[in-house]
Amino acid sequence: MLRRTIRLFLASVSLLVFAFPVLALSQTAAPADTQARIAALEQAMHQSQAATASAQMSGDNAWMLTSAALVLMMTGPGLALFYGGLVRKKNILGTMMQSFAMMGLVSILWALVGYSLAFGHGNLFIGGFEHVFLKGVTLSPNPDYGPTIPEQTYMIYQLMFAIITPALICGAFAERMKFSSMAVFLTLWSLIIYCPMAHMVWGVGGLFNSAGTHIPSFDFAGGTVVHITSGVSALVCALYMGKRIGYPHTAMPPHSLVLSFIGACLLWVGWFGFNAGSAVAANGLATSAFVNTHFATAAAALGWTIFEWLHAGKPTALGAISGAVAGLVAITPASGFVQPMSALVIGLIAGLFCSFMVFKVKALFGYDDSLDAFGVHGAGGTLGALLTGIFATWVINPVYGPGKATGAIDGNWHQMLNQLAAVGTSWGISIVGTLILLVVVDKIMGLRVTPEQEVAGLDLSQHGEEGYALD
Amino acid sequence: MLKIEAVLQPSKLDAVKDALLEAGIEGMTILEARGHGRQKGHTEFYRGREYTVDLLPKVKIEMVVHDNMKEKAIQAIVGAARTGRIGDGKIFISPVEEAIRIRNDERGENAL
Numbered sequence: 001m002l003r004r005t006i007r008l009f010l011a012s013v014s015l016l017v018f019a020f021p022v023l024a025l026s027q028t029a030a031p032a033d034t035q036a037r038i039a040a041l042e043q044a045m046h047q048s049q050a051a052t053a054s055a056q057m058s059g060d061n062a063w064m065l066t067s068a069a070l071v072l073m074m075t076g077p078g079l080a081l082f083y084g085g086l087v088r089k090k091n092i093l094g095t096m097m098q099s100f101a102m103m104g105l106v107s108i109l110w111a112l113v114g115y116s117l118a119f120g121h122g123n124l125f126i127g128g129f130e131h132v133f134l135k136g137v138t139l140s141p142n143p144d145y146g147p148t149i150p151e152q153t154y155m156i157y158q159l160m161f162a163i164i165t166p167a168l169i170c171g172a173f174a175e176r177m178k179f180s181s182m183a184v185f186l187t188l189w190s191l192i193i194y195c196p197m198a199h200m201v202w203g204v205g206g207l208f209n210s211a212g213t214h215i216p217s218f219d220f221a222g223g224t225v226v227h228i229t230s231g232v233s234a235l236v237c238a239l240y241m242g243k244r245i246g247y248p249h250t251a252m253p254p255h256s257l258v259l260s261f262i263g264a265c266l267l268w269v270g271w272f273g274f275n276a277g278s279a280v281a282a283n284g285l286a287t288s289a290f291v292n293t294h295f296a297t298a299a300a301a302l303g304w305t306i307f308e309w310l311h312a313g314k315p316t317a318l319g320a321i322s323g324a325v326a327g328l329v330a331i332t333p334a335s336g337f338v339q340p341m342s343a344l345v346i347g348l349i350a351g352l353f354c355s356f357m358v359f360k361v362k363a364l365f366g367y368d369d370s371l372d373a374f375g376v377h378g379a380g381g382t383l384g385a386l387l388t389g390i391f392a393t394w395v396i397n398p399v400y401g402p403g404k405a406t407g408a409i410d411g412n413w414h415q416m417l418n419q420l421a422a423v424g425t426s427w428g429i430s431i432v433g434t435l436i437l438l439v440v441v442d443k444i445m446g447l448r449v450t451p452e453q454e455v456a457g458l459d460l461s462q463h464g465e466e467g468y469a470l471d
Numbered sequence: 472m473l474k475i476e477a478v479l480q481p482s483k484l485d486a487v488k489d490a491l492l493e494a495g496i497e498g499m500t501i502l503e504a505r506g507h508g509r510q511k512g513h514t515e516f517y518r519g520r521e522y523t524v525d526l527l528p529k530v531k532i533e534m535v536v537h538d539n540m541k542e543k544a545i546q547a548i549v550g551a552a553r554t555g556r557i558g559d560g561k562i563f564i565s566p567v568e569e570a571i572r573i574r575n576d577e578r579g580e581n582a583l
Contacts, residue, residue, distance in 0.1 A: 251522040253515060312516045322518060359519030372518060 053148075057141070060148040063282035064157055070273025071160035075099050075167050078270050081263030082325070083171055086371045089255040091175045092467035094458025098170040098182055102163050105187050110159045117195035119145065119158065124207040124214065126196045144204045146280040157277060162198070165226045166190050171371030172234035173241050175252075178449050179462040185441045193233065193433040197225045197426055208422040210399050217422035218392050218399070218407070218415070220289060221278035223333025223385040224426040231378020232430035234369060240438045241447055243368035245454050252370075257318055264321035268297055271328045275335040288396050289335035293328065296335075296347030300327020303351020311359060319355070326354035326376050330384035337392035337399075337407065346387045354380050382423055389419035472567040472580060475544050477532045478506065479560040483552040484530045490547035491534070498583070499534040509557060529560070535567050537580055 080099040084092045106114070113132050120127030131137055134155070142151040166186040173182075200206040201219050208217040208224075219225060244252070254260060275293040279286035304323025309315045330350030331343055338346070358375035369375060392407030392415065394400065405412035441447060448454070453461035460466060479487055484501065491499060505526040512525030536544055545562060553559055572582040 248520075251524075253517050253522050308516075308519070312519060312521070314516060316516055318517055355519075363519070 056148050057150075060146070060281045060283075061150065061153055063286065064146070064149050064153045064277060064280065067273035067277025068153070068157040068160050070270045071157070071164065071277065072103070074267050074270035074274065075160075075164045076103055078263050078266035079164065079167055081259045082267060082321075083174065083263070083371055085256040085259030085261070085263060086171075086254040087174050088252060088457070089468055090457025090459055090466075092255065092259075092459065093465055094179065094462050095170065095174055097179065097463060099167045101179075101183055102167040102186060105183060106163045106166065106190050107159060109187060109190060110155075110162055114162060114190065114195055115155050115158065117191065118162070118198040119155075119203050121204060122199065124205065125200060127199045127203050148281055154280065158198070161222055161226060161274070162190055162194055165194050165222075165230050168226075168230035168373055168377050169234045169237060171373035172238040172369045173447075174370040175458065176241065176244050176448050176454050178445070178447065179458070181441050181445050181447050184445065185437055185447070188437050188441075189233065189434065192437065193229055193429055194225070197229050197429060200425065201225050201422065208418070208425070215418050215421050216399070217418040218337050218388045219333040219385065219422065220336035220388075221275045221332045223329075223381045223388065224422050227329045227332060227377040227381025228385065228423060228426040229430045231374045231376070231381050232427050233434040234373035235367070235378055236431055236434040237438065238367045238369040238374065240435065244370065245451055247368045248366070254318065261317060261321055264324055268324055268328065271297070271332075275332060279336060285336050285397060291340050292335045292338060292343035293331055295340050296331030296343040296350070297324050297327040299344045299347030300324060300330065300351035300354075303327075303348045304355040305351075307352050307355040307359070322358070322372070322376065323351040323355065326350045326380045329377055329380035330354075330387065332381070333385045334388040334391060337388055337397045339391070339393060339396060342391035342393075342409070346384065346391065349387065350380050350383055353383055382427075385419055385423045386416070389416045472535055472570060472583065473538055473541055474533065474535050474565050474567045475541075475548075475562065476564075477548050477552070477560060477562045478504065479530045479532065479548075479552050480554075480558065481528055481530045483560075484532075486551040487532065487548055490551040491532075491544065494540075494543045494547040496534055496536055496540060496544055496547070499532055502531040502533070504529045504531045508561065527558075535570060535583060537583065
């Protein structure tokens, strides 16, 4: 169908080109039947243009709606299972509910004001209020973001990113935060930290927008916006809230690595929507991001496993899936900018680096980042954002124009400064913003459950349920 | 009447159960348990953290038998559960004062 429309379109264009001299010569006295034929030709051309646009929108929209669903699957069930399996069994429902609460709360917030603050016009740092209550977000494309898909598709796709980002933070304060405080804290967090960062990197006129003129930095699918913000905020949460009772002397092994395993594999699959969907079209760039995502993940799983095998003597299942997630995180900013061989390198480095952060650095400083949200997302996100500056190439994504040096591998070392600026800003806004929010919520309603509730578990104390019944 | 309690490796449960049935002991209660004797535990690794697990999964069999079944029961259990390695388990035997069948209030050895 598409090929037929294109052929029709080409035929009408060439007919018009041949008709043009006739048109020019006969301006003054064209016979009536020539004019009629020109009019018919013009009409046919417009019709075929409309048919081509409609066919492209159909293809792109199908992929983007699929991607949006895949990204939602990353939070629930993906992340909920991944985190849920890593906690003790008395906290599984409490942990899964944290992810699920974001699916509800952030969605509502996004419709009311979040989308507008992230993707409205506005200034360098935050969007405006023109899309509050989704005003003007219609089924027509918005040329700023996706010229070939309805803007509502773009809006709902971006919502799924806004949902998973605060949900990732929950890994840092697992097993000890009040449900009510968690809901208030993360709702405010998505307004005060996520929306501005998304606007700066992806919003029209944003400070770090790669298509802009200010400090163009490369973040294809959310290394700075999603992983650095969530990972660094997670570290601040772990430091501010303190350790779980008994940590690190009491053994707190994961209660079901089977659940975590399923969750991690769902994350891997869902991440194709996250990264390849960030092309906002079903085009070659989407394929590139898809391929890079897959190779980096495989390499990172290998990297983490090698580190663990050498360090602890056994290749564990938890190590392999943790490495895969680290690779997914690190390739996220780079996925639409680099070659597949670079993706392998990025993944391998990410697997080794993140396992080192989790094994060595966490133990050195003694903070209780319970499920390693910082060690994987903060560390992997920072690494990925910087490696994107090194490996980005115009061959894959000519952001600065065809043949123009893009990343350091093309000879544009200056790009590293832009990447550093975006990384630094993301770290800064996450540290300061999270700290202020934690203090405020702590003063008003308290952050931690009581020691008795913590010992009893979040399932019973926060929700009045148990994940596993005895009969 | 005697109460025989045996703590076993979980993998030996089926063999012991079959041996006891063959020896003519028809009733038993089986509990999943955790414990250790002189056997040491093992270590597990989760993201670089090492946990020593010293309470290992065990199975405990309980049964109450006629006094004259004592040796037969011991032989059945030992014969089926022994591997010769540390951690094979133990058998404890103690007297039982009374047994009551709930269904019809039968007492003593008739209730077994």
